[in-house]
Amino acid sequence: MSDQQVLIIQMILDSWNQQISKTANLINSLTDEQLMQGVAPGRNRGIYLFGHLIAVHDRMLPLLNLSEQLYPELNGPFLDKPDRAVATIPTVATLRAQWKTVHAALAIHFESMRPEGWLLKHNAVSEEAFAKEPHRNRLNVILNRTNHLSYHYGQLAFLKK
Amino acid sequence: MSDQQVLIIQMILDSWNQQISKTANLINSLTDEQLMQGVAPGRNRGIYLFGHLIAVHDRMLPLLNLSEQLYPELNGPFLDKPDRAVATIPTVATLRAQWKTVHAALAIHFESMRPEGWLLKHNAVSEEAFAKEPHRNRLNVILNRTNHLSYHYGQLAFLKK
Numbered sequence: 001m002s003d004q005q006v007l008i009i010q011m012i013l014d015s016w017n018q019q020i021s022k023t024a025n026l027i028n029s030l031t032d033e034q035l036m037q038g039v040a041p042g043r044n045r046g047i048y049l050f051g052h053l054i055a056v057h058d059r060m061l062p063l064l065n066l067s068e069q070l071y072p073e074l075n076g077p078f079l080d081k082p083d084r085a086v087a088t089i090p091t092v093a094t095l096r097a098q099w100k101t102v103h104a105a106l107a108i109h110f111e112s113m114r115p116e117g118w119l120l121k122h123n124a125v126s127e128e129a130f131a132k133e134p135h136r137n138r139l140n141v142i143l144n145r146t147n148h149l150s151y152h153y154g155q156l157a158f159l160k161k
Numbered sequence: 162m163s164d165q166q167v168l169i170i171q172m173i174l175d176s177w178n179q180q181i182s183k184t185a186n187l188i189n190s191l192t193d194e195q196l197m198q199g200v201a202p203g204r205n206r207g208i209y210l211f212g213h214l215i216a217v218h219d220r221m222l223p224l225l226n227l228s229e230q231l232y233p234e235l236n237g238p239f240l241d242k243p244d245r246a247v248a249t250i251p252t253v254a255t256l257r258a259q260w261k262t263v264h265a266a267l268a269i270h271f272e273s274m275r276p277e278g279w280l281l282k283h284n285a286v287s288e289e290a291f292a293k294e295p296h297r298n299r300l301n302v303i304l305n306r307t308n309h310l311s312y313h314y315g316q317l318a319f320l321k322k
Contacts, residue, residue, distance in 0.1 A: 004280060005166045011296050012173070015304045040201035040319050119165060135172050143176045147311040154312035155319070158201050 006115050012139060013110060016146045020103055023053070023153045027099070030159050032092040039158045044083045046159050049152050050095050051078035058102045060145060063122050064138050066109040071098050118142075167276050173300060174271060177307045181264055184214070184314045188260070191320050193253040200319045205244045207320050210313045212239035212256055219263045221306060224284050225299050227270040232259050279303075 027035070027050060035046035044052075055074040061067045069075075077086035090098070118139040121130040130136055188196070188211060196207035205213075216235040222228045230236075238247035251259070279300040282291040291297055 002163060002166065005163065005169065007280075007295060008166065008169050008173075008300065011301050011304060012169075014296070015308060019308055040204075043201075043319060119168075134168060135175070139169065140172050143172060147176060147180055147307060150308040150311035151315035151318075154315035157312075158204060158316070 001115050009115050009118050009139060012142055012146075016142050016149075017107075019146050019149045019153060023149060023156070024099070024103075026153065026156055026160070027096070030156075034159050035092050037159060039155045043155070046156060047089070047092055047095065048078065048083035049156055050092070050099070051089065053149060053152060054095060054099050054102055055079045056145065056148065057106065058098075060106060060141060061102075061109070063124060063141060064109070065120075065123055067105065070102060070105065074098070113138075162276050170276050170279050170300060173303055173307075177303050177310075178268075180307050180310050180314060184310060184317070185260070185264075187314065187317055187321070188257070191317075195320050196253050198320060200316045204316070207317060208250070208253055208256065209239065209244035210317055211253070211260070212250065214310060214313060215256060215260050215263055216240045217306065217309065218267065219259075221267060221302060222263075222270070224302060225270070226281075226284055228266065231263060231266065235259070274299075 030046065035050060038045050039049065051074055054071070055078040058069050058071050058074065059079075062069055074090070077089045119134070119137045121127070121136060122138050122141050125133070125136040191207065196211060199206050200210065212235055215232070216239040219230050219232050219235065220240075223230055235251070238250045280295070280298045282288070282297060283299050283302050286294070286297040
């Protein structure tokens, strides 16, 4: 693999890391009470978007063939159901800890991935489909999830005074 | 340049094109009246975010060394100044036309760019800095602008009923 190719892969990972870092800084600047508010009238609460991002990122572990999902109990309240549909959800304090654990796990796996590994298929595409559509690789998951993160980060920013 | 490298570059361009397409669909689904509303109480109006994205993307033309900026008159009301600070701004109808023109121009230039061209420096970095920081290339502008677009797309989505 060429130096240029390694550079481009690193650019994509840096873009992901940058958005994760910005979102973490925002979340850290918000109180638990602020995160219990809707980001706009009639819209998702901060805690829902926060839990949603953790669940989506946690599921990247199996999707990228790195490990089992760490917190499958988040799927119900933050992926399968809309905000306010599940009566009992984790506290903001619990989610703050889970955010750190999930992103630390992803970072360790990402740092140990060989550049070639990023071009392997992810686990939601069949061998047959991947043979025809080689862009459905692990690196594309990072691109897609970075956009998804940026989308909700823009919404969470409305919790700032 | 390897097939793999061309594939990765295309994935980044596809990611940009996908977010542009999603945002265009959203804007097309909103009335002029909806775009004159704030996306949330006390936040930017839809027209401001729309003009802001057009101005930022228009400036990619000189930044990527493709052409002059097409609508420098957007910089004042949508980049230099906050929303509602400039009394007379273009109409939504004018912005809808300018959005199309800017993205058509970018698409034509992007399609004719050789893959190697994406790794050249952009115009906001010096030769000296670029020699030490080769990630400050044109492709990185696409990554950054796609995240910026996704951020505001998430906010514009609040204009939907």
